[in-house]
Amino acid sequence: MSTGQRRRVDPKKWAGVYYYESETQKFQGKPDVCYYISYYAGPKRRMDKVGWKSEGYGPEVAAELRGERVRQNRHGNEVKTSKEIRLEKAKKEQTIDEIAKLYFEAKADEKWRRIDRNRYQKDVSPYVGRKRVSDISQGDIDRIQKELVGKQPATVWAVLEILRRLINYGVSKKVSPPLAFSIIMPDVDNERTEYLNPDELKRFRKVLSTWKNQEAVRMLQLAMFTGMRRGEVFRLEEAHLDFHFGLITLNKPKGGRTATIPMNPIARDMLKSQLNWKQEQGTTSSYVFPGKFDGERTDCSAVDNIKKAAKLPKQFRIFHGLRHHFAVILANSGQFTLDLIAELLTHKDVKTTKKYSKFLQETMQNRGKLAAEIINSEMSTIKLS
Secondary structure, eight states: OOOOOOEEEETTTEEEEEEEEEEEEEETTEEEEEEEEEEEETTEEEEEEEEEGGGTOOHHHHHHHHHHHHHHHHTTOOOOOHHHHHHHHHHHOOBHHHHHHHHHHHTTTOTTHHHHHHHHHHHTHHHHTTSBGGGOOHHHHHHHHHHTTTSOHHHHHHHHHHHHHHHHHHHHTTSSOOOSSOOOOOOOOOOOOOOOOHHHHHHHHHHHHHOSOHHHHHHHHHHHHHOOOHHHHHHOBGGGEETTTTEEEESSOTTSSOEEEEOOHHHHHHHHHHHHHHHHHTOOOSBSSOOGGGSOOOOOHHHHHHHHHTTOOTTOOHHHHHHHHHHHHHHHHTSOOHHHHHHHTTOSSGGGGGGGGGGGHHHHHHHHHHHHHHHHHHHHTSOOO
16 A cells, blocks of 8 residues: 655644555545644644545544644643544553453354354454544444445344444443444334244144154143243243242343243143153253253254144244244234233333234224124113114
8 A cells, every 4th residue: 555645735724634545445436545643843844644435534623633633732731642532542442343342252152143243344443443442433334324225224224223222231241331322223114023824833733743842732722821032031040930829930031121921720730741741751951942062042943843843934943033923913913012022022002012913903893893882782772762
């Protein structure tokens, strides 16, 4: 990369701001531009690098930075160069790549870790990976979104969500400050509410009744009859089961806070069958559905085979879909409000449950008919003179 000859941008508009064009680095089909500022620190004149246009820097940012340095010098304060500031930040603040390394190591047991890490390496790291949070600008976010033009809104949302999650993780671990601005997330209107139609449910139940690996069957039935998430089923330990009061404690549920759900009679029978099976196998694992070496389960290939044998739709996510099916059936029954469904699903915000409101239409129709009958009955008692 050539260092080129520095030239003034516009001395009347941006005093002390210089630039040069790279001979090898391109941005948006043109030579990339690097900006510098000239100012005095005491009696000494400095020429300080600000950054590249491809990094989101422009003459306006450079001029603002120069103005700050000039004011510091005028009031007798120590004026630090960009290099000195970067070195100080390096001691206090980690880069996005460094935060990502800590984050994905901490989430090593999560199934989605590989998908998110691949997405991060492809769509986030090339643009902000070497930057520290305090150096990220709106221009960086715009660049990421520009590279995703043509992708589904959900994909763009997922990429930005990874970056936002990493920044929040860095703040929580005290290795990074919060972002100075909010990342505006794209609207996503393609959320699927998965459930089984009568034919699919019939095939599914038939496969479950004859499947050899009944442990996998019990896992799926537990998800279907309680609405438990996949990770909640895998993390379930015997100590989390209260058969006396009929409660199931969810360990590390989504949202972080420990929650409890009712142990209905069907779930009770399934859980007791599973514990009896464990005893017959001679396992001493604390987990209800133990994984490799009696540790916490991280996957179950049998459930995918069950899905295939039942000829369920390819897009039906077996555990997640059964959770949706649980909620849809409750909503459609007319005996559960959205608030009650939210409690059973352990949603922290009832807004998350609103997607099931469309399945309350039959209930609303029936209530509307009942309201009309009541009003009509009341009116019929009034004698017309």
